[in-house]
Amino acid sequence: MTLALVVAFLIITAIGVPLFLLFGSAAMVLFALGQGGTITSVAIDVFSEKFADSPTLVTIPLFTIAGYLMAEGGTPKRLIKLSRAMLGWMPGGLAIVCLCTSAFFTTFTGGSGITIVAIGGLLMPALLQEGYPRRFSLGLITSAGSQGILFPPALPLILYGIVANVLIDKLFLAGLIPGMLTVLALCAYSAFIGVKSNVPRIPFSIKNAREALWEVKWELGLPIVVVGGMATGLLRVHEASAFTGLYVLLIEAFVYREISLTRDLPRIIRESMTLVGAILAILSTAIGFTGYLIQAQVPMQLLGWMQTFITSKFMFLLVLNVFLLIAGMVMEIFAAIFVVVPLIVPIAMHYNMDPYHLGITFLVNLEIAYLAPPLGLNLIISSFRFERPVTEVYRAVLPFIGVLTITLLITTYIPALSTYLPSLSKSKDLTSEERGAPDVGEKPGGEQDLDDLDGPTLDDLDGPTLDDLDKDNPSEKGETLDDLDSLNLDDLDKQLEPEPEAPAAP
Amino acid sequence: MKRFNDGLARGEAALATGMLLLMLVVAFAQAFLRNLSNYGVGWANVALGWLSFADFIISKGTLWLAFLGASLAVHADKHISIDIVPRLVSPKARIIMRGVSSLIASVICFALARAFWTAVLINGDELPADFAVLDMTGNIHVCDASAQMLSESGAQKPGFFCAIRAGFLGLGVKLETPGAMFQLISPIMLVFMSVRFAGQGLWELIRVARGDTHDDLHAHGVTGAATEVARHVDPKDAP
Numbered sequence: 054m055t056l057a058l059v060v061a062f063l064i065i066t067a068i069g070v071p072l073f074l075l076f077g078s079a080a081m082v083l084f085a086l087g088q089g090g091t092i093t094s095v096a097i098d099v100f101s102e103k104f105a106d107s108p109t110l111v112t113i114p115l116f117t118i119a120g121y122l123m124a125e126g127g128t129p130k131r132l133i134k135l136s137r138a139m140l141g142w143m144p145g146g147l148a149i150v151c152l153c154t155s156a157f158f159t160t161f162t163g164g165s166g167i168t169i170v171a172i173g174g175l176l177m178p179a180l181l182q183e184g185y186p187r188r189f190s191l192g193l194i195t196s197a198g199s200q201g202i203l204f205p206p207a208l209p210l211i212l213y214g215i216v217a218n219v220l221i222d223k224l225f226l227a228g229l230i231p232g233m234l235t236v237l238a239l240c241a242y243s244a245f246i247g248v249k250s251n252v253p254r255i256p257f258s259i260k261n262a263r264e265a266l267w268e269v270k271w272e273l274g275l276p277i278v279v280v281g282g283m284a285t286g287l288l289r290v291h292e293a294s295a296f297t298g299l300y301v302l303l304i305e306a307f308v309y310r311e312i313s314l315t316r317d318l319p320r321i322i323r324e325s326m327t328l329v330g331a332i333l334a335i336l337s338t339a340i341g342f343t344g345y346l347i348q349a350q351v352p353m354q355l356l357g358w359m360q361t362f363i364t365s366k367f368m369f370l371l372v373l374n375v376f377l378l379i380a381g382m383v384m385e386i387f388a389a390i391f392v393v394v395p396l397i398v399p400i401a402m403h404y405n406m407d408p409y410h411l412g413i414t415f416l417v418n419l420e421i422a423y424l425a426p427p428l429g430l431n432l433i434i435s436s437f438r439f440e441r442p443v444t445e446v447y448r449a450v451l452p453f454i455g456v457l458t459i460t461l462l463i464t465t466y467i468p469a470l471s472t473y474l475p476s477l478s479k480s481k482d483l484t485s486e487e488r489g490a491p492d493v494g495e496k497p498g499g500e501q502d503l504d505d506l507d508g509p510t511l512d513d514l515d516g517p518t519l520d521d522l523d524k525d526n527p528s529e530k531g532e533t534l535d536d537l538d539s540l541n542l543d544d545l546d547k548q549l550e551p552e553p554e555a556p557a558a559p
Numbered sequence: 560m561k562r563f564n565d566g567l568a569r570g571e572a573a574l575a576t577g578m579l580l581l582m583l584v585v586a587f588a589q590a591f592l593r594n595l596s597n598y599g600v601g602w603a604n605v606a607l608g609w610l611s612f613a614d615f616i617i618s619k620g621t622l623w624l625a626f627l628g629a630s631l632a633v634h635a636d637k638h639i640s641i642d643i644v645p646r647l648v649s650p651k652a653r654i655i656m657r658g659v660s661s662l663i664a665s666v667i668c669f670a671l672a673r674a675f676w677t678a679v680l681i682n683g684d685e686l687p688a689d690f691a692v693l694d695m696t697g698n699i700h701v702c703d704a705s706a707q708m709l710s711e712s713g714a715q716k717p718g719f720f721c722a723i724r725a726g727f728l729g730l731g732v733k734l735e736t737p738g739a740m741f742q743l744i745s746p747i748m749l750v751f752m753s754v755r756f757a758g759q760g761l762w763e764l765i766r767v768a769r770g771d772t773h774d775d776l777h778a779h780g781v782t783g784a785a786t787e788v789a790r791h792v793d794p795k796d797a798p
Contacts, residue, residue: 065663068656069645071638073629074667081670095671096678100742105622111586114579114624288590291617295586302583322579323572327637330628335639337625338671387639 058082072388073331077338083345090348095341103340108291109215110336114329115294116206119301120162121325123272124171126305126312131269132157133175138265142257145247147183148190149240151176152197156236157276159201161297166434169198177439184252192449193243195435196457199423200239203232203416205280206294209386212336213416216343216394219408221290222283226474227409231417231464238460239453271304284478332387339391352399359400369404370414370465373397377415381422386430389419406468413471417461424450424457564755568634571751575627582620589613619741626748633755650774654767661760665753672749679742683734690736700724700735 066075077095084090099105123129136150143149151172159168173194180190202209205225214221266273279297282288288296305312312318346352363369376397380389394415401411423431426447436443464470589610595603632638640660645653691698692712701714702721709716720737727734734740 065660066641067644068660068663069640069642070660070664070667071640073638074664074671075640077671078667081667081674092670092674093677093681096675096745097681099675099745100622100678100682104625105742106618111582111617111621114621114628115583115586118579118583287594292586292590292593295583296590299583299587319572319576322576323631326572326575326579326624326628327631327635328628329624330626330630331632331638333621333625334629334632388641 071334073334073338076335076342076391080338080341080345083349084341087345087349090345094344095338098340098344099337104337107215108289109211109221110333111291112206112211112221112294113208113333114326115291115298116161116208116211117329118322118325119294119297120158120167121321121328122298122301122305122312123158123161124167125317125321126301127309128269128272128305129154129158129171129175131265131272133172135262135265135269135273137255138258138262141255143244144254145240145244145252146254147176147180147252148185148193148243148247151180151193152200152236152239152243155194155197156201156204156232159198160204160207160276166198166430168201169194169431169434170438173198173435174438184250185246186250188445188449189246189250191435191439191441191446192451192453194439195431195446195450196239196424196453198431198435199420200236201232202420203228203235203413205229205283206290206297208332209390209416209419210412212332212387212390213394213412215336216339216390217398217408217412219412223475223478224409224412225280225283226478227413227471228416229474230470231413231460234463234470235417235420235457235460238456242452242456271308275300335387335391343391343395346395352396355396356400356403363404366404366406367466369401369406373401373414374418374461374465377418378421378425381419381425381429386419386423389422390415407472409475410468410471414461414465417457417464421454421457421461424454560758564634564758567751568631571627571630571634571748575624575631578620578623578627582617582624585610585613585616615737619738622741623744626744630748630751630755633752633759636759649772651767651772654763654772654774658760658763658767661756661763665756665760668749668753668756672746672753675742675749676746679734679739679746680732682742683732683736683739685739686735 062075062079065078080095081092084094085092104110132154133150136153137147140146140149140153154176155168155172158172162168162171177190177194180193181187185193201207204210205228207228210224210228211221213219214224275297278300279288279293282296283290283293302312302318306314306318312321359369359372363372377389377393380393397415398408398411402408423429426432429450432443432446432450435441436446589607592603592607592610596607629638645656648656686698686700690701692701692704692708692714694704694708699708701709701716702724704712704714704716723740724734727740734743
């Protein structure tokens, strides 16, 4: 039976059934077969604070529309002009321009491949014309497309925050230093190639720089206001996303007049909301799926199994890197966030790993996964956009993967790079209880022995008590026990939803 | 049929557009007023009170965007899937795979629609304190309360909401809160998606049976979404 189900699942995965339905069907089957849940459990969490009522989720559509508006307006052109005027005099100038502009752009478009087509499409001919080798240029544009996912408010960063249940504003701060480190490392490599290939340099001109800066003034204000607003507490994360969306809409439509409210806006909103729908659909069913995994104590079983051969944090980090890279090679990036994060968060907590350090390490791994053959999204988009065979793109990105691996190791083994800035923030960290799902009932870094792992005790199994009812009701908050009077007992069974958290070990 | 489908998608897109713009404005206004009110501006605090529905719009709006967008993604064939095998096979095999996978997707969508429908009914059956008036027999819904009970408890009857609630009750659907009503978007859109998947699956299989094996690999999925943007980026902008 189990084998038949697994085979059937692999077949429907292989023929290309959309990911959100794979999660949805797996969750429905598991809930129906396993204990303590019904098929309806798949839907209950979607209406709870894990999805619809999550204060962070709304940032995904709002930041995405901002990114799309910028991509279709003249922002790529203006950004390139600016960074060219500022950085073009350096060795490898145009390549560095490509990296910096791409990073800025991916930050706002969420690493969905738009950077490669929007920025790469504009810069590829110029790179070749200036004398950069073709393979280097192809690799550069392909890898530059994933730079920027560590800077606020990039979509993968937000998704990680939601799935792992950590504070988004702290996660935003955590990504800054490692993000800059990766961009700088790639810039250094580009400069080296620039010198080696004898690419001519453009002399720096103050006049050009001033002109370019003036042209892009409206966009440049944005990261300052958004990051500044969040750091000072003037803007909460979802307000920052609304500000960004509205601001970009106003400047593109009324200041630059590059987007027509009647002709372009409806189409752009529709395209961006299609992407948002595709991503949120996965999130909505993945929540049910991971809900089942946690209920079935899969992370704890994994942990118990791992403890037998991983004894130190150092070893854990190494295994984590290898595991994430392999996961990234066979899985699409968003899929990796949804599937892998709920599994590794409790394990990482056991090995005393800082949640923000884990997040950034995870995302640097994914930056590489974007480029990892055979499934890396950037490889496929790049191969299509520049009409090169995908195997040529594989070869082109190899040196870049090498550079990124070095920065990955640095980020992994020097936790301070990602934990220093969040430690300065005044935002209160979530307690493990508030953190909900991925928690296995132990304090971060707390010691746990194997006895804790052998599953629920009898006390845990005999069903929810009246106290649990309050917690489990998926409805609006503010219910008291009195409200229960209005329900009849038959309904009660239906209402009881399985305990979303693994029972806490005594 | 195709025209109806496209028209429906236009309707969904219009709804999503309206919701997105509303959310942008409401969330921004909330941020603006909150900061003003923190600086002690009196009227900002009053206006913030009027905007008390903002959080509701933002959270339910996200749910709407998620499901409207997911339905649009089915219409535009932009859902994310693990497509390594379809990439490796011949165009004909690919079309067959897409046909079969769409039919399977249709079935899964329908099952999900049922699960979400049940969940909405469970949520709709609950009577939270905000909508309850205390009576000797227990809590009754504010819409069902008599004038005397309302005056005793100092509650007011939300007329518009009560009318919609009565309409749903007439259909045999008990939804006690606006929140539960807004949740209806998910089962409805899942049914739309199920029908769309079925139509697409059948169409691909009919196409193959007729001997039409033309297929553009890049029209689908995430690559398709990125290419869409690329079409509007002006190559003349290159430096």
